[in-house]
Amino acid sequence: MTNRRKFLARAGALGAAATVNVPAVHAKSKIRWRLQTYAGPALAEHVIKPAIDAFNKAANGEMEIELFFADQLVPTGELFRAMQKGTIDAVQSDDDSMASPTEVTVFGGYFPFASRYSLDVPVLFNQYGLNEIWDAEYAKVGVKHISAGAWDPCHFATKDPIRSLADLKGKRVFTFPTAGRFLSQFGVVPVTLPWEDIEVAVQTGELDGIAWSGITEDYTVGWADVTNYFLTNNISGAWAGSFFANMDRWNGLPAHLKTLLQMAMDQSHYYRQWWYWGGEASLRVNGTKLKLTSIADEEWAQVEAAAVKFWDEIAAESPTKAKVVEIFRKYNADMQKAGRPYRYG
Numbered sequence: 001m002t003n004r005r006k007f008l009a010r011a012g013a014l015g016a017a018a019t020v021n022v023p024a025v026h027a028k029s030k031i032r033w034r035l036q037t038y039a040g041p042a043l044a045e046h047v048i049k050p051a052i053d054a055f056n057k058a059a060n061g062e063m064e065i066e067l068f069f070a071d072q073l074v075p076t077g078e079l080f081r082a083m084q085k086g087t088i089d090a091v092q093s094d095d096d097s098m099a100s101p102t103e104v105t106v107f108g109g110y111f112p113f114a115s116r117y118s119l120d121v122p123v124l125f126n127q128y129g130l131n132e133i134w135d136a137e138y139a140k141v142g143v144k145h146i147s148a149g150a151w152d153p154c155h156f157a158t159k160d161p162i163r164s165l166a167d168l169k170g171k172r173v174f175t176f177p178t179a180g181r182f183l184s185q186f187g188v189v190p191v192t193l194p195w196e197d198i199e200v201a202v203q204t205g206e207l208d209g210i211a212w213s214g215i216t217e218d219y220t221v222g223w224a225d226v227t228n229y230f231l232t233n234n235i236s237g238a239w240a241g242s243f244f245a246n247m248d249r250w251n252g253l254p255a256h257l258k259t260l261l262q263m264a265m266d267q268s269h270y271y272r273q274w275w276y277w278g279g280e281a282s283l284r285v286n287g288t289k290l291k292l293t294s295i296a297d298e299e300w301a302q303v304e305a306a307a308v309k310f311w312d313e314i315a316a317e318s319p320t321k322a323k324v325v326e327i328f329r330k331y332n333a334d335m336q337k338a339g340r341p342y343r344y345g
Contacts, residue, residue: 031063031257033089033249036079038097038241040070040195042221046275047151048092051268055261063257065090070195077192080244084142089249094241096177102137103320109176109239110154112307114328116237116335116343118273121150128327133320134242144250146262149269151239152276154179156231157218158209159202161293165302174198175211179235182310183211186303202226211235216279219287230290233300235307243268 037048044067052067074082079091079098091098095108107114115121125131125148138145156162158171169187173180180190188211193201201207203226210223214234218224243265250258284292315325335342 028062030061031253033063033065033245034068034073035065035090035092036068036070036073036082036088037092038070038076038079038094038195039092040221043217044069046220047272048268050271051264054267055264058260058264059257063253076195080143083244083246086246086248088246090146090243090245092241092243094176094239099177100138100143101141103318104134104137104324106178106314106321107324108178108241110179110236111240111328112179112182112235112310113304114236114332115150115240118150118152118238118277120331120335121148121238121240122269124327124331128331130324130327133324137320138244139247142247144245144247146243146245146250147265147269148240148242149265149272150276151241151272152214152216152280153234153238154211154236155214155234156209156211156229157213157215157223157227157290158229158231159227160208161229161291162209162231162295163293164295165299171208172206173209173211174201174207179211182235182307185306199223199226213239214276214280215283215287215290216276218290219279219283224287224289228291229293230284232284232292232294233303235303 035052037044039047049067052065056064068088070076073088076093076097077099079088079093080100082088083091093108095102095105097109099105100108115124125134131145131148134145134148154175156168156173158173160167162168162171165186168183170189171187172189172191173183174191174193175183175188177190177192180188180192184190191201191207193207198207198210198212199222202210202223209227210218213223215224215230218227218230253261283290311325311328315322332343
């Protein structure tokens, strides 16, 4: 009996020691991010939601991104500051609209005639050096530039027809800051309003038109229901926008989630390439809401010539801006020399 008691006591002590020495197992808490896009709900269904849904599924419970639409958490013009401070974790926008305090802000959105086709944008970033410039500029202000991609071209959708440059004079138009700065020399009156207010502003007469998108967006978000005409001339072949994140939050991600997020963003860029490219053609041919108008090539050449002077004006503002403009010049010269199908005429 004594030996039995000693055995049980020794076993109990060993068990207690084993319990003490077993490392504690804690469930890893899910990483949660809040991302706000420049786009309203209808547009976000295409330009970002599929990518976020795919990422959340592939992250397999390790991370979840909650998506917020235009102006839902903060006004679009305050997106950069909110992300920089960590109020929100990530942003989908162009540099211009979110008012980022960088040397490259002016080139975001629609920089006049920097591109002719949507494929120009990823080539400029990935093969002509814009990625390195953007990464460096945003690193200076505590923000990670994840990746850039193309959206749709910039056209006018208006209540009255535009068939000459004279028809632009006095038109109150919702557009991007830099595009508005450029177009004002032709009499356009740029107007800044919350994205969700645009449709009503056109209906009430506060706006005469919109120079924010191509025809796909006009139909998708309801602007084709309140405007009558679509000008086929555009001031840029593609909107240049990016995904950004607060640098500390980005650095806190494990490597595999950074890779997964990068892949989701790239998939988003790919989706928009074909969605916009096909949509622009299809709605010009089959759309029933907007009548197409055009300004003659000879007259529109005045706008293209003005863009060259505008580039000079921007390049004179800083060495970094001059470097970006020089890349645009080099790229467009290469495309011109390459000929069809890269450039015509």
